[in-house]
Amino acid sequence: MESLIAKLGLALAIGLLVGLERGWRERDAPDGTRTAGIRTYAITGLLGGLFATLARSLEAPSVLIAGLIAFTAVFAWYKGREAVHNADFSVTGVVAGLGVFVLGALAVVGDHRAAAAGGTALAVLLASRDLLHGLLRRISWIELRAALVLAVMTAIILPLLPAEPIDPWGGFNPRQVWLFTVLTAAISFLGYIAVRILGTTRGVLVGGLAGAVVSSTAVTLALARTAAAGENPWPLAGAATLASAVSVLRVAGIVAIVAPAVLGVAGLAILAAVAGLAICGGVFLSRGHLAATGDSAPRNPFELAPLLAFAALFAVVSTISAAASGYAAGTVATSAVSGTFDVDVAVLSALRLLGSTADIETVGHAVLIALATNAAGRLLVAGATGPVRFWLPLAIATALAGAAGFAAFMALPHFGWPGAMPILR
Template sequence: MDLNSEGLAFHIALALAIGLLVGLERGWRERDAPEGSRTAGFRTFGLTGLFGGLAAALSQSFGGGLVLSACLFAFAGVFGAFKLREAIHDGDFSVTTAIAALAVFALGAMAVVGDYRIAAASGATVAALLASKTALHGFLRHLSWVEVRSAVLLGAMTMIGLSLLPNKAVDPWGGFNPWEIWFLTVLTATISYAGYIAVRLLGSVRGMVVSGLAGGLVSSTATVVALARAAADGQYVTERAGAASLACMVSLLRVMALTALLGVSVLPEVLPALLPAAAVLGMIGAVLLAKARPVQGQPGPAGNPFEFGPLLLFAAFFGLVSTAGAALSDQFGSTSAVAASVFAGLFDVDVATLTSLRLVDHGVSVTMAAGAVCAAAGLNALARLVLAAVLGPARFWLPLGAATLAAFGAGLAGFLAWQGFALV
C-alpha cells in the first residue's frame, strides 16, 4: 500500500488509537495496582500499537517484511521478559495480557500495510473480549456439559461438514445438493442453540414460561407431547396448555426467521398470515399462564439444545423431501412439488419451510411458495393438536385447540386483508 504523508499520518494515528482502546481496558482493570508494578497499561498498549504501525511503515520504506519481522520478535522478547518477571512476582499464570499486546502490535501494523477497516474492527473486538471477562466466565460457569458438547458439535458440523461436502446437485433433478442441505441443517441447529442460550440467560427458574419458550426453540411438537404427557397427572393442566401455546408461537417465529434468512422475497407474503397467528398464540398462552405457579424441578422439554441423531434424521428427511420435490416438479410440474413440501409439514415444519423456500429457485412463484409455507405451518399445528388430544386430558388439549383455532382465524384474516390490500 503506497501512502502519501497525509494518508500515512491517518493510518499511524489509527494504529495508536487501537493500542489506546485496548490499553484503556487493561489500564482500568489494573488501576489500583501501585505505579510501576505492572508490565503494561494504558500508555504501554498505546505505544505498542504505535510501534506496530511505525514498524510497518519502515518495512514499506525499505521494501520488505524483514524490518517488521525483526521489530515483532524484538517486541515479543522484551515484553515477554517483563511479563515473565511480573508473573513470577504475582504467582500469575494468565497469558491474556501478553497475547493482547502481540495482537495490538499486529493490528497496528495492519492499520498501515493492510486493510485498516479490518484492523479497526479487530481492535474493537479485542477490547470487547478483554472487557467481557467477568460476563464470559460467569456464562461458562452456568453452562452444563450437555450445552458445551452441543456447542462443540455445532462447530464441528460447521467447519468440518461444510468444508468437505460438495456444493453441487448430485441427483438428476437438481434437488439434492449435499452442501446446501447440510448448511440449512446447521442453520436450523444454530437458531435452536442461540435461542436456547438466550432463554438460559434469563435465569435458572424452571417454570412453565421458560419451558414453553425454550421447548419451542428446539421442537414445538416434542414440547407439546412432553407437556401433554405431564398434564395427564392432573396438575398444572391449564398452565401447561399455556406453555404449549407459547411453544407453538415460537415455532411460527422460527418459520418467519428462516424465511427472512433464506427467502426474503417470500417474507412479505408470509408475514400477514403468520405474524397475527403467532401474536394470538402468545396472548392466549400469556392468559393461560397468568396465574401459573412456578414449577421447580420441572424438566423443561428443552434440556438439550439439539442431539446429533435427530439432526441427522432432519438432514436425511430434508434431503429426501428436496429430492422428491425436484423430481415431482420435473415430471409433473411445480404443483406436485409444492404439495410434497406442504405434506412434509405434517412431520417437521422446518423441513417444510426450507423445502418450500428452495422451490423458488426451481420456477415456483413467490406467492405459491409462501402459500406452501403457511399451509405447512397449519398442517403442523393440526398434527400437534392431534397428538395433544391422544396423549393429554381434555383440560389440556381443549384450551390448546381453542388457541390453535383462534390462530388459524387470525392468520386467515391477515392473509385475506393483505390480499385485498395488494389488489388495491
C-alpha cells in the same frame, strides 16, 4: 502521506483502546508497579505500524520480523519481572501486547478494517474476563460437549458438503439439508441457554419466539422433544403455537417487502390466522408452568440421533417435493408441495412469478397454500417426536387459525395496491 498518517493513527487508536482496558483494570496499582498501561499499549500499536511502514518502504519484511522479535523479548522480560514480584502466572498481558503490535502493523500494510475489528474484539475479550471466568465456573460438561458438537457440525462438516443438488430433480442439496440440521441444533441449544438464564417457562417462550424468526419447524421439533422427556406439555404447546404465529408474521413481512400487492389478497387472512394462533397460544400458556430444573441433573441440550433422523426426513421430503413440482399443475400446486418444510422458498418462488406468468390472485393463493402446508409439516414433526398432549393442542390451534384465515379470505373483500410491483424477478 495522508493515507499513511490515517493508518498510523488507527494503529495508535488500537493501542489506546486495549491500553484503556488494561489501565482501568490496574488503575488501583501504585505508580511504577505496572509494566504496561494505557500509554505503553498505545505506543506498542504505533510501534507496530512504524515497523510495518519501514518494512514496506525498504521492501524488507525482515525489518518487521526483527522488530516483532525485539519487542517480544523486551516486553516479555519486563512482564516476567512483574509476574515474579506479584506472584502472578498470567500471560494475558504479554499476549495482549503482541496482539497490539501485530494489529498495528496490520493497520498499515494489511486490511485496516480487519485491524480495527481485531483491536475492538481484543479489547472486548480482555474486558470480559470476569464474565468468561464466571461462565466457565457455571457451565457443565454436558453443555460444553453440546457446544463442541455444534461447532464441529457448523465449522467442519458443513463446508465439506456439496453445495449443489445431487439428485436429478434438484431437491436434495446436502449442504442445505445439513444447514437446516445445524439450525435445529442451534435453536435447541439457544433455547436451553434461555431456560438457564430466564427460568424454565419464560426461557422456553423467549427461546421459541426468537427461534421462530428463523424456523418454526425447528422450534416445534425442539419443544416436542422437551415434551417427550416428561415436561408439562401445555406451556410447550403454547410456545409452539406462538412460534407458529411468529413464523406466519415473518412470511407476511417477506411479502410486504418483496411484493406488497399480494397482501391485498392474502393479508387479512394472514392477520386472522395470526390472531387465532396468538389467542390459542395464550390459553395454552395459562394452563400451567414447566417444572424448575435447577436441582436436576443437566440434560443434553440436543441429541444427534433425533437430529439426524430429522435431517434424513427433510432430505427425503425435499427430494420428493422437487420431483413432484415438475409434474404439478400450476403455481399453487407447486407451493403446496414445496411449502411443507421450507415456506420461505415456496413463497419467494411464487412471488417471483408475479407479473410474468401469474397474477396477484394466483400468487396470493399460492402464499396461503404454502403457509397451510407448512403448518401441516410442523404438525407432522410434532406428531412424530412429541406426545399426544403436546401435538393435539397444537393441532387444534392450527385448525382454528386455519378456519379463521379461510373465513377471512372468503368473507372479506380483497383490496388492491395501486402501483405496487414486486422487487424480485
